[in-house]
Amino acid sequence: MSRYRYGAYHDGPDPLAPPYDVRAALDAMGDSVLEGTRPEDALRDLLRRGLPGAQGRRGLDDLLRQVRERRRSLRDRGRLDGTLEQVRALLDTAVGQERAELFPDPSDDARLREAELDALPDDTAQAVRRLSDYQWRSGAARETFEQLKELLRRDVLDAQFQGMKQALQGQDPAAMERIKDMMAALNRMLERDARGEHTQDDFDRFMEEFGDLFPDAPRDLEELVDSLARRAAAMDRLLASLSPEQRAELAGLMEQAMQDAGLAMEMARLGDALRARRPDLGWGQPEQMTGDAPLGMGDATTALAELADLADLESALAQDYPGARLDDVDEEAVRRALGRQAVDDLSALRRIEAELERQGYLQRRRGDLELTPKAVRRLGETALRRVFSQLTTGRQGDHDQHDAGQAGELTGSSREWRFGDEQPLDVVRTVSNAIRRNVMDGRAALAAADAPPVARPEDPRLVRPEGPRLVRGDGSRAPGGVRLSVDDFEVQETERRTGAAVCLLVDLSYSMVLRGTWAAAKQTTLALHTLVTGKFPQDAIEIIGFSNYARVLHPTEMAGLDWDMVQGTNLHHALMIAGRHLDRHPDFEPIVLVVTDGEPTAHLRPDGRSLFDYPPSSETLVLTLAEVDKMTRRGACMNFFMLAEDRRLVSFVEEVARRNGGRVFAPDAERLGEYVVSDYLRVRRGRR
Known part of the structure; x- marks a missing residue:
């Protein structure tokens, strides 16, 4: 027989090794991106801080601090003369x-x-x-x-x-x-x-x-x-x-x-x-050199050579020059100055930068680093997990309409058959119920055979088991047969899912940044989009950002979106775009969610230009409320999430609630995602 010997693989990276896990690094980097940082700057900040979680690698700042401490120690070693x-x-x-x-x-x-x-x-x-x-x-x-x-x-x-x-x-x-x-x-x-x-x-x-x-x-x-x-x-x-x-x-x-x-x-x-x-x-x-002990010429030269190496290493680790990359850091210089552990930390940082691009989370376009759609989906999933971790446990399931009719999608569950049900029969559950019941009846028959006979009226519909064997309905012996009863039948549960047309209107004005709510709004947007596209794919969601003008936003664009340093909160234009989205889905349940920190201060003129006025002009309020009335006639319930308690804003949203029947929330920025997602789920459940 042939004999084989197995050992470590030395011809490059392990081909059977699992993919390098960059998800925690991407999540940490995503937090900075959602706050308005460019992806390239967010990656640089991540490398400066170090890798989070179980990987636990030191960042460039820690290595830089060690280098500076080493330089101070060398200078204090002695005198050069x-x-x-x-x-x-x-x-x-x-x-x-x-x-x-x-x-x-x-x-x-x-x-x-x-x-x-x-x-x-x-x-x-x-x-x-x-x-x-x-x-x-x-x-x-x-x-x-x-x-x-x-x-x-x-x-x-x-x-x-x-x-x-x-x-x-x-x-x-x-x-x-x-x-x-x-x-x-x-x-x-x-x-x-x-x-x-x-x-x-x-x-x-x-x-x-x-x-x-x-x-x-x-x-x-x-x-x-x-x-x-x-x-x-x-x-x-x-x-x-x-x-x-x-x-x-x-x-x-x-x-x-x-x-x-x-x-x-x-x-x-x-x-x-x-x-x-x-x-x-x-x-x-x-x-x-600031020390007191005299150094020989050889020792002094060694100290000065090491100081020069540390100065070069400090410059490379600082990464504060144009075109700086981790490849510029001399690994051998790190080993000489800080030891093997620092080399491993540097290698991990280099790998995270390369793996983010290799695994398709980052891409370079025209020299700039950008998040890919894959990275945006990951950020949305992370944002959604954070939202759900804050929600209290409620009723199980996210299905919105159970129906007695056969048409619909199977839920994977079954229930007892009731008169009038037309759902498909769950054969496996039905036969399993009959077997369990027949076995129990057989045991009862054995117990009855050992007991004294008891006179009872004859019922031609009942067939008494003889010993442990099961019998057919006609009374013939059937050792391997199963007798079915009405109580054994179960049907497969189905549901008819109603589609929803979801409009999320997000304020992009500069005041969102000043109040520190910008990152929360972006994270909420990604979480809701991930929830709708992942768990309710039959729904049609549209994200609309508005400042002096309104526009439809793609999730990839939303992740790296910067705020608009312009004047105007043009809710009028945003509601017009949302209305067109609802009109394209007339058979869908309309859901309109508005996230803002200020009352409308701009509207769209007939020539298509935006007109800003503060305090809000009566024309702006009239036109915006007219769009609210249109939403009401469409059957859309508008829910507002206020991120400020400005008197004019409160007055405006109370008027909207009076006209439309929607609800008003005033969450903290940290809980915005929880409020929006849970309200979306509540509205869908409430539409059954």
Whole structure:
């Protein structure tokens, strides 16, 4: 038999993995869209806040806060003049040891040497340069001065090549000679690359020979150049951050150290090549360090290089430049600065942005990000769930008219047959009832057989069971038969659904935004549209928005709709459009729902232009109430949902209720959806 081994799938994404769940992210993003935010800005806000719910990933703001805290911590680590301070201390120690050796000697040579030491310049670099040829009388002073030069060599090389201080520990001449060979080979490789002659094999041979000197293990020349250039630029910023006097001293000491080591020319060539290849690294920009502890040149350079990386990372995470995308954030920089968990958070944010487009919730049109119809349906379903979660439990079912006639749609339920019913017979339920009853009758017959006989009048319509067996109506034995009784019959329940013509009139005026009711109105619109199209597909719903003019709105348009910064609440025009919708469905039950926060202040003139007047003119009120009367004659009950308690608005809606017989509600914005949806359901149930 063939044997198989199974393991993890490594050839790309798991093909059997369930689709990435973006619904919670879309809902959170949808809340911002309904408040008037553009989809692109809503997505950016979501990525800044992080992913909600069980996914629980940190957003860009949290990562940015960590980066800034890390920068503050690095700045507080210490001072940049630590190497200079160490060199000064060693220099003073060496001079003091030499003076102690010369003091007991009464010779003229001792006095001349003392005079030479007294004439040393205050500049540390010049003093070190002058003493480089001095013949020390004190062995301790000579050893201290050698420590000073070794310190400079190690720190300068460690500032350029991270980890070089450890490689040079012990003052091994062979190690220094190997450093010279490495720098010469590196410069030759950079020159070959500038001429277009470099190959990966060249780099591999270089790393095979000198790879132990580069602890970050670069994979190619570009990675090596990037690492070296970052440190070189950090060293340049270190010098720029010192005072002019300190800068001159430290630069002189570095130059002297490289000359003593025979590396000055190679170091200069390397510095020029790195600056030419990476001029974007902010060479010469000062950086403030606020700590008290002195830092060596290598440690200070490492801190400044990390600060530069954090500054770039901070800019990328802030995403506040034109065309910013999450792909701009360097994942390796995030790993170095914040660790693996931050990389996972960043990957989740990148994936949510890609998945929203891949799964068809977002699309780009002419460079702008837009919600798709699929996303709008999802937002409507979410809005409807929120509305229903607020509704108290009421009667079961949303069917609006049960009828005794056979014509209609099956509800999936059944009931006992009643005289005159013409619905289809529910055969399964009927036979099941007969079987249960026959079994019970059989058990009763067994009990009766064991009991003494009882005289009773004969009834030719009844057939007594004999033992546990069932019998037919004619009395013949039928072990597997079923005897039906009138009480066993059940019929399938049907209903005749009456269609409703639903008009939702939504105020789009700027006052809705000022009162904070704009998002609630949009969410209510999507919830009602989802309810009607999902549970009552036979209904015809039309959403009409009105400000200075009225217009029919598509749900996709409603989700991303912005308010109208115009004057006018033209309910007159909205009712005219609603009336045409009702007239197109004469056999449907008319339902008109109006959401507004102000009385009518505009009407449509005969020439089709809108006329605004505040306080409302009598002509506006007369024309609007005329449309209300037309609605009344159509049999449409108009229900108003007031989002403000303005005196004129209250007076107007009370007049509408008096003329039309509709109802008036004054809900809080948070409960608007609950009021509108429940009123729609109530009206449909009330029309049975």
